[in-house]
Amino acid sequence: MTAPGAPDPRTPAPAAAPQPGTATAKPPGAAPGTALGGITPGVAWRRSRGALICLGILLVGAVVLAALGSGSRHGRLDPRSADPDGSRAVAELLQARGVTTRVVTTAREAAAAAGPGTTLLVTDPDRLGETQRRDIRSAIDLSGGRTVLLAPGVVSLPDLAPAARTKGDALDENLDPGCALPAAVAAGRATTGGGHRYAGGATGTACYPSGGHPTLLVLPSGTPGGDTVLLGSETLLLNKQLASEGNASLALQLLGSRPDLVWYLPSLTEVQDEDPAQEKGLLELVPRGWGWALLQLFTAAALAALWRARRLGPLVTEKLPVAVRASETTEGRARLYRKAGARDRAATVLRTAARERLAALVGVPPGQAHEPAALVPAVSARLTDRQQDLTALLFGSTPTTDAALVALADHLDALEREVRTS
Structure with a gap:
């Protein structure tokens, strides 16, 4: 009888499966220890090298980005940072004039350090939560010192300076004093524009106007001798702009009127701990620029995968180079x-x-x-x-x-x- 599985003797057909335990011979030329249909290390490398190369590119890119981002230990407006966006230059100038600078990262520390002989600088008032704004407002009312708020907006003004309100942004960056404030008169033209403009505060002093509204507003506080300074732009305190116009003079006079300077850098952790509503998602915590970098890396990896991927087309029959007996098949x-x-x-x-x-x-x-x-x-x-x-x-x-x-x-x-x- 012809082997089952074939319509006639000329067509190969499968034989009955061998009994369990029956010995079967390996195909001629099979390597020792290699099963029929096994994958050798060379085959495995050829199949996986495209994915490994893409993974290596991603790892190298991540290491490079991490190295580039680790060059600066401190952030924007930090008096310890020598980066272009840091404020170490103004801190050193103040130190040369005998002003001691103390960096704090919580509103409670800032309020506790404020006093008649201190200047309290709040670098990002709009980041503060409700609890932090209450602490800073208490320091403004009771300390008797000076409080400088950098670019406060509609979020923080109602609590920290209720007598003032914002009036849009100033288009021009370098502005003339336009007031009789001694610090502004001595500094002359300065980079106070490019940020908020203010209105209100009939008892205050308005300087550096843009379009009829000041970008620097000095308001008296509830305690004699104290005042609150609203500075519409933070640019003049940055290392890269301090030497421009009268920025250095204005910064030294605004921040150096008292012997002690409390430099308050609000931290995201503090706001989240005190105000759960301010919590942000994971993607919002990724530093600016990382999203585009990761997108570019993934795009490059996808293009590399398409370039190196196996092209699967229709099956093509081809004649065997040798004759194979039906029994072997x-x-x-x-x-x-x-x-x-x-x-x-x-x-x-x-x-x-x-x-x-x-x-x-x-x-x-x-x-x-x-x-x-x-x-x-x-x-x-x-x-x-x-x-x-x-x-x-x-x-x-x-x-x-x-x-x-x-x-x-x-x-x-x-x-x-x-x-x-x-």
């Missing part, structure tokens, strides 16, 4: 079925091939070879022992063991021999 397919435990697939192939050959022997049309109503009676008529359950044999369930699969192949072989000889 059958044995190879049987080993694959056994390795995968595919008894259902093997049984289906065996029964399908047997039905097609039996249909040709008993005269059943090929289109009805897989119909029990047409094939079973025709085959049964050619048998001497008609008690055999041909339906279960030709169209039955999947064998549950390898032994049952081998038995199925034997029964199909015996059935075909009997039909041929009848």
Whole structure:
């Protein structure tokens, strides 16, 4: 009988799966210790090198960005920072004039340090939560010193300077004093524009007007000798702008009128701890610029993956360079079925091939070879022992063991021999 799984001897067909424990020979030329179909280190490297290269590019980019971002220990308007956006220059000039600068990061520390002989500088009033604004307002009312608010807006003005309100932004950066305030007169033209303008405060002194509204407003506080300075722009305190115009003179006079300067840098942690409503999401905490950098890295990785990806096209048949015997093909397919435990697939192939050959022997049309109503009676008529359950044999369930699969192949072989000889 021709091996099951082939319509005729010229076509390869899978042999019955071997019994468990039956030894099988490795294909000629297989490397020692390498299973059939195994992946060698060279193949694994060729398949994964594209992903590894992309991962390496991402890691290198992350390290470079981290190195670039770690050059400065302090942030914007920090008196300890020598970066262009830091304020170390003005702090050193104040120190040379005998003014002591103390950096604090909480509103409670700032309020506790404020007094008649201190100047309290709040670098970002709009970042403060409700609790922090109350502490700073208490220091303004009770300390008797000077409080300088850098670019306060609609968020902080109602609590810290209720007599004033914002009137839009100043378009011009360098402005003339336009007032009789001694500090402004001595400094002359300064970079106070580019930020907020203010209105209100009939008892205060308005300087450096832009479009009819001041960018520097000095308001008296509730305690004699104290005052509050609203500075619409923080630019003049930055290292990169301190030497321009009369910025240095104005900064020294505004911040150096008392022997002690309390430099309050509001921290994001303080605001979140005191005011849960101010909490921000993870993406909002990512430093500016990192989002674009990560987007560029992921875009580069995606383009590299598309460039190096395997192009999958339609299957193409090609002739083998050597002739392979049908028995070898059958044995190879049987080993694959056994390795995968595919008894259902093997049984289906065996029964399908047997039905097609039996249909040709008993005269059943090929289109009805897989119909029990047409094939079973025709085959049964050619048998001497008609008690055999041909339906279960030709169209039955999947064998549950390898032994049952081998038995199925034997029964199909015996059935075909009997039909041929009848």
